[in-house]
Amino acid sequence: MLIVVITLVDIFAPQDIHLGPLLVIAPALTASFAGPLPTGGIGVLAVAAQAYIGQHIGTLSSRNILVQIVAIALLSVLTVFFALIRERRGRQLARVRSVAEAAQHVLLWPLPDRIGPLKVASLYLAAEDEALIGGDLYAATRVEGGTRVMIGDVRGKGLAAIGEAALLLGAFREAAHQHTGLPELAAALEQSVTRYQADFDSEDEPGEPFVTALLLEIPDEDHISRMTSCGHPAPLVLGPGHSVTVPGLHPAPPLGVGGMGPASYTLDAFPFEAGDTLLLYTDGVVEARDRGGDFYPFEERAARWTESSPEALLNHLRRDLLAHVGGRLGDDAAVIAIHRAAVPDVVHHRGRIDHSF
Known part of the structure; x- marks a missing residue:
């Protein structure tokens, strides 16, 4: 929904206003509550939305739009990487907690x-x-x-x-x-x-x-x-x-x-x-x-x-x-x-x- 809203506002906004870079917010927010796969999927949609915006306004091949697409893609990859690390550490913490709980229940x-x-x-x-x-x-x-x-x-x-x-x-x-x-x-x-x-x-x-x-x-x-x-x-x-x-x-x-x-x-x-x-x-x-x-x-x-x-x-x-x-x-x-x-x-x-x- 966020990607759709940003895309529509950017399309209908005046020519001198560019909201496409805000699309990176979507994968960043997804990483806060979902795993790497959903985050990567949202990142792909954000890149596709930026490309659609460039095609709609006729500037897809321009240097500005290409740089924005590459930037959103790179930031999405980094977000997926951090989501992967967080998920791995979460599994490690869950294992440590289970062992600690078992040990503490044995004691008390x-x-x-x-x-x-x-x-x-x-x-x-x-x-x-x-x-x-x-x-x-x-x-x-x-x-x-x-x-x-x-x-x-x-x-x-x-x-x-x-x-x-x-x-x-x-x-x-x-x-x-x-x-x-x-x-x-x-x-x-x-x-x-x-x-x-x-x-x-x-x-x-x-x-x-x-x-x-x-x-x-x-x-x-x-x-x-x-x-x-x-x-x-x-x-x-x-x-x-x-x-x-x-x-x-x-x-x-x-x-x-x-x-x-x-x-x-x-x-x-x-x-x-x-x-x-x-x-x-x-x-x-x-x-x-x-x-x-x-x-x-x-x-x-x-x-x-x-x-x-x-x-x-x-x-x-x-x-x-x-x-x-x-x-x-x-x-x-x-x-x-x-x-x-x-x-x-x-x-x-x-x-x-x-x-x-």
């Missing part, structure tokens, strides 16, 4: 929709461009009579923190089945982080590395939940009627700063009734700022959607959080929503241990 396994009697949804927003994960982490596993969940935040953000996150995730998936209590589990994770701490020193972020973590244990039958905090904030408990409560917490120092034993960690318990939803989160959510410097009012916003399913709740929070920060987070952010159904529809077998998620 997606949580299933159901874990035992619980409905679960998870949200991860990485601060690094093109990254699916960063320094925040979470995992869940079935143990005898219940479910154990961990959410954590490695010091730093983005790709530089992935190594330490991988270490802690692997340690949790193994140790969660070997220790009967959460304080013992926290001490085992502390040993794992301390043992390999020197391997994760970063020149970009000098200082002692550490990880905040919240360990949660949710029994299948008892309507309570137990938790041990290693410098991590307490979860929110969303109940009917837009109620939000924050359980009392006695946090210990983050993992990697002390090499402490089980006696240093406190086991806190709080009610988790049928119909309630637990919200576990990292500080990238509550410390997200808008342009005016105001923190994201996480507790206030979560109270709006207490009646929503875990997946719908996190969809609301994701849109609201990104709108608050203007579309880009300054730190990695993770949220897990865990809902205890009012009427359990899963048959539990005592003594059975399922695979980890």
Whole structure:
């Protein structure tokens, strides 16, 4: 259409006005959204249109028209060449992204929709461009009579923190089945982080590395939940009627700063009734700022959607959080929503241990 419009305007314009050179716009625009073959086809049409203009006004053999035809042809060839390079780099980028996505999914396994009697949804927003994960982490596993969940935040953000996150995730998936209590589990994770701490020193972020973590244990039958905090904030408990409560917490120092034993960690318990939803989160959510410097009012916003399913709740929070920060987070952010159904529809077998998620 652009070629036709330029050709018609040039034909009916006064003799001293020449719009034919503008035909090169057509292949240039085509290269922005199409591949080399469509771009080359449009280039051929542009050259043909310039030749038609010259023939119509009777100056096809003139030096001016011939130079314009050659110029449009050369520019079209260059446009096709750049479209070819862009297409090749696009394929390379797609392959790199597919490999990166596969590697990151291996590290941070997606949580299933159901874990035992619980409905679960998870949200991860990485601060690094093109990254699916960063320094925040979470995992869940079935143990005898219940479910154990961990959410954590490695010091730093983005790709530089992935190594330490991988270490802690692997340690949790193994140790969660070997220790009967959460304080013992926290001490085992502390040993794992301390043992390999020197391997994760970063020149970009000098200082002692550490990880905040919240360990949660949710029994299948008892309507309570137990938790041990290693410098991590307490979860929110969303109940009917837009109620939000924050359980009392006695946090210990983050993992990697002390090499402490089980006696240093406190086991806190709080009610988790049928119909309630637990919200576990990292500080990238509550410390997200808008342009005016105001923190994201996480507790206030979560109270709006207490009646929503875990997946719908996190969809609301994701849109609201990104709108608050203007579309880009300054730190990695993770949220897990865990809902205890009012009427359990899963048959539990005592003594059975399922695979980890």
